[in-house]
Amino acid sequence: MTAAKSGTGPVLDVRGLTIALPTHSDRPEAVSEVSFSVERGEIVCLVGESGSGKSVIAQAVMGLLPDSLPLTVGQVLLEGEDIAHAGRDRLRQLRATRMSMVFQEPMTALNPVMRCGDQIDEVLREHTALGPAERRAKILDIIREVALPDPERIVMSYPHQLSGGQRQRIMIAMALVLEPALLIADEPTTALDVTTQAQILELIKTLQARHGMGVLFITHDFGVVAEIARRVAVLRLGRLVETGDKDAVLKRPRHDYTIMLMNSVPDFKPHGRPIAPDQPIVLQTKKLDKTYAERGWFSARRVVHAATDVSLEVRRGQTLGIVGESGSGKSTVARCIVRLIDPTGGEVYIHGEEIARRSHRALRPLRRKVQIVFQDPYRSLNPRRTVGEAIIEGPVNYGLSRSEAFERARRLMDLVRMDAAALERYPHQFSGGQRQRICIARALAMEPELLIADEAVSALDVSVQAQVLELLEEIRERLNLAMLFITHDLRVAAQVCDHVAVMSQGRVVEYGPANEVFVSPRHAYTQALFAAAPGRDFAFGQA
Template sequence: MSDMQSEKRAAAGPDRTQAVLQVRDLCIALPAGADRGDAVSHISFDVAPGEVVCLLGESGSGKSVVANAVMGLMPKELKVRQGSMHLLGESLLDASAARVNQLRGTSMAMVFQEPMTALNPVMSCGDQIDELLVRHTAHDRAARRSMILRIFERVALPEPDRIYASYPHQLSGGQRQRIVIAIALILKPALLICDEPTTALDVTTQAEILKLIRELQTENGTAVLFITHDFGVVAEIADKVVVLQLGSMIEAGDKVQVLRHPREAYTRMLLAAVPELKRSARGPVAQAYPLLEAHNICKTYSSGSWPKKRREVHAARDISLSLRPGETIGIVGESGSGKSTAARCIARLIEPSSGDIFSDGRSVAKASGRALSPFRRSVQVVFQDPYRSLNPRQTVGESIIEGALNFGMSRSDAWKRAEELMHLVRMKPEALKRYPNEFSGGQRQRISIARALACEPKVLIADEAVSALDVSVQAQILTLLDEIQRRLSIGILFITHDLRVASQICDHVIVMQRGLIVEQGAVDDVFFAPREEYTRKLLAAAPGRDFMFAREQPAG
């Protein structure tokens, strides 16, 4: 088919009698020396107009490889060795690079997982969408601006004119994701690919984004290929499900069939790992002197200068908590609620505007330099993205021993401690000589936990430490944290937007909104008898909350 014929066919709109996307017997080879021959092997599925097909599987299952292959975004090291992909009947593998580039935006579009890396930080949001319209339409600037403002309104962005002129860093995570969705949908493509678009979003923003994708998809008859590891999201949005494991298709079918009556042991294993909101099975915390206390912590940011009016943002206000040995306190809330700000103030990673922090009974809120050193050792942080928090130029062994060396431990003792910690996080000591890029996301998070424990801390602050991990790895990390806590009696401050996860690991939970604590108490009290409307709103927004997943353990 010539490019001109293809363009005429695309202009006529999607043929409702055929699948928008057809993938047949797709095999994509990995480079020589990889841990397996194919990234994906013999994958086949269709996505029909107005249908949502979810690709499910653990990290490394090949979900994103399939999406990138369809979009023509595969790295050069990967090669399609067999199979076919057709978009509206047109072969994507036979299309020229220029033709595939032409199809992106007009016939197919993609929403990426992390909008901050998908957006250009030095261009305003309006200009980024305008760039797409200049390439693919003949509209004048006024018409293009009008289209952009309309799509901003459609994706429920506040103050479209302000958003048009704003840069990505000036928006919240949910707003940035809406910008990416606006870019993907403004030309009403026949196929929308969503690659983990809600993974790092809080439950209410996630619910809004899922509702938005469903509405726009229903209005335009768009076919949606949705990639996720969150089974709650699958229950909320999918029509059909395709389960992948290590590049192979394990099973496929209707959502209800796969999620409630899975045929394969691998699918049952994934479903058994899905976190559910449940009453705490943790025993009472022993009464002991607090390891860490925060009294009325406040953090205020100021912006603007003369002649404009100075603006103050109260990111955290009057935050108080007391953490004892062996206790886990969860902080939950939407993006912008102040939970990470409060935790970073308590860890002295940022300076609180007011309030006091006590470690082992000593005030450290104003301490600096050497006076702060014991506190730095006793309170360690595990961040959300282990790849960004590990130095890519250092072996993981060097990263793990770095903190211990800084606190005066000899290199031989620090290395011996690192080897012990690798056993503790259930990895082999030989891995210490490898680099971060050689590990999976779950393995990197285990390494980050080992690095935090190398300084022998009394308190571990986990800031969204499992939100980007698939359900099976997430379950392993939560079990690991529980085992480490039982063995070492450390206190854990656990920041998360996933209330299901919080119910499994926490003894006490704090709910934050707009910098304030709106409710706090034991997990059973807050999650199963909430007093505040905001807490009830968070609980109601959890995706797939009422869906009855198959929970039986796999045989054997």
């Protein structure tokens, strides 16, 4: 500890950390022999796909491991003091004062029934002997430091009165109010929109430089890594496969796994595939509108415009991307086109036939032409039906016999590169990426002309995402499908789209060929959105 106080030696030094998993898990250890360090004044990114054990490491450092995951071997040195087996009282002293943590979801990490100021005050009351006036001054100072406007008002606000980004700033303020030596940030920007994310990343960088603390930043997003890290540690199935400086790991990866990951990160540049001219229009929307009216008996009507004046078209064999932040109305448009919700105004044409106004009965023959793949692979398949039943459901609805439908399902499994034996099994026996392939097969079983992918790869890890994107691309080409690709991820959009529509607050603010929009965005919002994309100019896997 003496070395630490004088400012030499790493802030955090993890040595041979091994954490056991309960018996009957997929592997014996959550984390195996992981060693890395965080120096004073540097940001180390711990990256890995889901299940790699990165959050478990953060919990181990903070002493927050559940009893089911015991720390078996290894040391966790915080400023030279081994806290791997520290008692509860000692850990409580250290938390907030020497080490702090910022979590992914700022809404659930803050107490919803406590004012933000009181939540920060709680930390001060617990760990310092300051009087009320000093504490208040300190709270206002830290709120100013995390660049929140009007500190007096923020102190009196409840979490729900603030935006996601503001809430995350409060979390950071709480974590930093006692100037800890180590900040652990566990996916702090994952739940935020890209423009907010950019601001929070900037804030963490600024504060880190100003206070000279060590930051352990956990993320799965390589764009974020490129933006913020000085050094990177790559985890795979609980083992550290590669550590090094950011440029070394991201540009000249040595381990096969890291190389594969870097190859999987989509480029920010549009793909530049030639667009075949004069293809027939498959989907056209004209001034599509969707408003939600909140009707209260005693209150005034409140109208929410989810989509306004949306006019788009998709031709056969082409992909139109709709990009935008959460709440921009992109999914609303998709759901109106599939008629999962009824548009309030405007027209939707599928091959020239208007469907926005049709009754559900009259719509039925046209439903098969438009199919959709959803975001969450864990919720898009009925857990009580076999994969085969799921895939044949549509064709059977439209009069195909079960045996013919199963024959088609077998062919489709081949197309999505899965074993036909999967048809007999239930969804829970498959991973997220495999389930998404099954969902694609289910959609294709209808032989649609328009395939809508509503954030279809957003829930997948980057390597799996690359596989599914490749599959979608191959299918679009082979079946000459029109595709509507909805995503918040600009990299993915650049990779797959021929045309791009940028949506903000329910309106299309910019619409054009991907090459033009990505290279020279005209609308101010598009420019801001693209500028905020983390690591946009970083060349992954290229020295």
